[in-house]
Amino acid sequence: MAKLIEPRVLKGFRDFLPEQEAERLRIMGLLAETFGAHGFVPIDTPILEYTEILLGKGGGETDKQIYRFEDQGGRDVAMRYDLTVPFARYMAAHLHELYLPFRRFHMAKAFRGENTQRGRYREFVQCDFDIVGTDAASADFEIVTMIDAAFAAMGVNDARIHFAHRGVFNALLSALEVDSGTDEVLRVVDKLRKIGGQAVREELEGLIGAQAGERVIALVSLEGTNAQIVERMRELVPTAGEALARIEAVVAAALELGLGGRLVLDPSITRGLDYYTGIVFETFLTGLPEIGSVCSGGRYDDLAGLYTKERLPGVGASIGLDRLMAALAEIGVPSPGGGAADALVLCLDESLLAHYHLIARTLREAGLRVEVYPDPKKLAAQFAFAEKKGIPAAVICGPQERSAQAVNVRDLRSRSSTDGVPLAGAAEVIRDLLETGAG
RNA sequence: GUGGAUGUAGUUCAAUCGGUAGAGCGCCAGAUUGUGGGUCUGGUUGUUGCGGGUUCAAGUCCCGUCAUCCACCCCA
Secondary structure (H helix, E strand, C coil): CCCCCCCCCCCCCCCHHCCCCCHHHHHHHHHHHHHHHHCCCCCCCCCCCEEEHHHCCHHHHHHCCCCCCCCCCCCCEEEEECHHHHHHHHHHHHHHHHHCCEEEEEEEECCCCCCCCCCCCCCEEEEEEEEECCHHHHHEEEEEEEEHHHHHHHCCCEEEEEEHHHHHHHHHHEEEEEEECCCHHHHHCCCHHCCHHHHHHHHHHHHHHHHHHHHHHHHHCCCHHHHHHHHHHHHHCCCCCCHHHCCCCCCCHHHHCCHHEEEEEECCCCCCCCCCEEEEEEEEECCCCHHCCCCEEEEEECCCCCCCCEEEECCEEEEHHHHHHHHHHHHCCCCCCEEECCEEEEECCHHHHHHHHHHHHHHHHCCCCCCCCCCCCHHHHHHHHHHCCCCEEECCCCCHHCCCCCEEEEEECCCCCEEEHHHHHHHHHHHHHHHHHHH
């Protein structure tokens, strides 16, 4: 016998069992609905791109993590490591077939060859949504409401959207006459919550000197209500008028729409990525902050500058679906679950197979999801199968019921049967059964 | 990529100084061939992640490797 190949999967890549995959599809469905309700349209792009398309924008670290190889035609190709860069190429390629402002969403897998950790995989699903072609505060705020609506749709009431504005930070740095190593400064500040104020102070001192470091710390440590923080920012960085006006507009809109409590102005949010130029977001679950941001994004003033001379400003964010689901599983946010089907037609006698499929079709026509068991196994085994698969009802029909044009309906949760139900009335009996169980 | 921890039955976990790998739960069969959650009886479960090495003898010690988790880095 040939030696068996071990059925293993690569580090950071995963198989999904039906229950997990169903849950993922369910959440993606909820997100698609939410996005659609805001006028966002779906797109897709290839997983594989010419390497030159993907490099260049990301910067050194992402370049190292990229999956790259030569294809069968000798082309230098790479797998997308996020959805934003391919989207930039997409906009440059199709600008003339589209319209502005363009709102799109894109839920798909991305790949990074970095080290794994809980909620961090090498193959992961991102759910991106962006509004391209406008600088308006309305678009910034719309992304906030979208994040809020998306988490609400998923049944997560635990999410806090932290946001800040790059402009405030840049204004402070230029007032301090820091013009080199600003990326470094951003990265250090980004770690504030993680490593603490003292560690950040020390690192900043080495980068830009003690005095400038103190001013930066003063800005990023601000706490209080959103309005209070804006006031203090105005005092600390008087030259950041435009950015502050944008922040105020978003804060005011959030207050008016009643999501003030879930939107937190947090000057320590900077985002390491250097293409952000305006507002930036990170979303945390209050029950599990250590898993990191489950939805991040921000405003960029030129999305596709590498591929077209058209200037395309935009704002968007991305939900890390795998990380989010890992977090929800850990916190224990219940998912409605729901069985694979509503009812299972049992098999008592192989010669009745056509009748079993007729019963199934009748029930399906009444709107139920029905599965037919193929083998005439012991009833106990068929019940156990249904239970394992999460099917709540069984339809039992032997020769006697068949001649009476009836079936027996069994509630697999209460283990009680309703015998002699006319076939025409079976759907209703099952529907009642489903409702009592749900309540 | 760097540093650290972990890896034993389907699952949760045990195994002393290196000395025949065990238990609960689950699973299978029967009491009960058309109605399974109870009880009883019997039974099953292992390349100890994988590959080498040391040893009379390795789950245990050593080296390598794969995977998971933690930190750094980066990020969703």
